Amino acid sequence: MNVRDILPVRRQTPTKSPTGKNWSEHKPDLKEDFNSHCGYCGSYDGYRHTYFEVDHFIPKTLFEIKGIITYCQYDNLVYACKFCNNKKLAKWPSNDETISVLNDQGFIDPCDVNFDHHLYRTADGGIMWKTALGKWMAETAFKFDERSSSIKLLWELNQRRKLLDRFIIELNKRDQNSDEYKAIKKEAEKISLEYYIYDKELMEYYNSI
Numbered sequence: 368m369n370v371r372d373i374l375p376v377r378r379q380t381p382t383k384s385p386t387g388k389n390w391s392e393h394k395p396d397l398k399e400d401f402n403s404h405c406g407y408c409g410s411y412d413g414y415r416h417t418y419f420e421v422d423h424f425i426p427k428t429l430f431e432i433k434g435i436i437t438y439c440q441y442d443n444l445v446y447a448c449k450f451c452n453n454k455k456l457a458k459w460p461s462n463d464e465t466i467s468v469l470n471d472q473g474f475i476d477p478c479d480v481n482f483d484h485h486l487y488r489t490a491d492g493g494i495m496w497k498t499a500l501g502k503w504m505a506e507t508a509f510k511f512d513e514r515s516s517s518i519k520l521l522w523e524l525n526q527r528r529k530l531l532d533r534f535i536i537e538l539n540k541r542d543q544n545s546d547e548y549k550a551i552k553k554e555a556e557k558i559s560l561e562y563y564i565y566d567k568e569l570m571e572y573y574n575s576i
């Protein structure tokens with residue numbers, strides 16, 4: 368499985384044209400273009416435990432020196448959960464903003480198809496690597512290994528959220544007295560209980576760290 372269900376695609380023409388340090392004006396566009404998921408770890412932004420931010424793929428500290436990239440340049444922005452953003456910080460493998468990978472260290476833009484050539488999602492929702500660069504991203508840059516319990520719980524929750532959304536669509540198509548409706552509802556109730564249990568587990572996890 369890929370880390371993200373859908374490869375994010377940045378729009379060509381953003382809705383707003385912020386200048387200076389007002390890059391957060393791009394956040395609604397980024398949320399849409401990244402399908403409400405973190406570009407790096409694929410977590411969904413619908414839970415109260417995760418706050419989403421606008422990350423600069425090429426770190427600000429680096430391009431501030433040369434002034435080639437601007438703060439609000441849309442193709443350098445990533446919709447990222449605060450955990451990925453806080454771990455990534457100003458990490459970069461070179462002193463050159465055009466060199467994002469050097470000796471198996473560095474970053475692949477989350478909108479690049481190659482992102483999924485380096486990392487993958489395990490059957491239990493964890494994130495593992497396929498390459499040495501993927502290992503660097505997972506262990507050094509984003510600390511997916513340290514964050515493994517929350518990444519898995521967020522994935523379990525998201526799977527159930529998507530299932531429940533589909534169940535609701537199916538239920539709305541049917542007569543409430545039909546056997547089919549009752550069967551779907553029963554299944555949805557089972558998934559809702561699982562959702563609640565995972566949510567509680569996640570909350571306990573965040574309260575413990």
Ligand SMILES: [Zn+2]
Nearest residue numbers: 405408448451
């Ligand atoms: Zn993330």
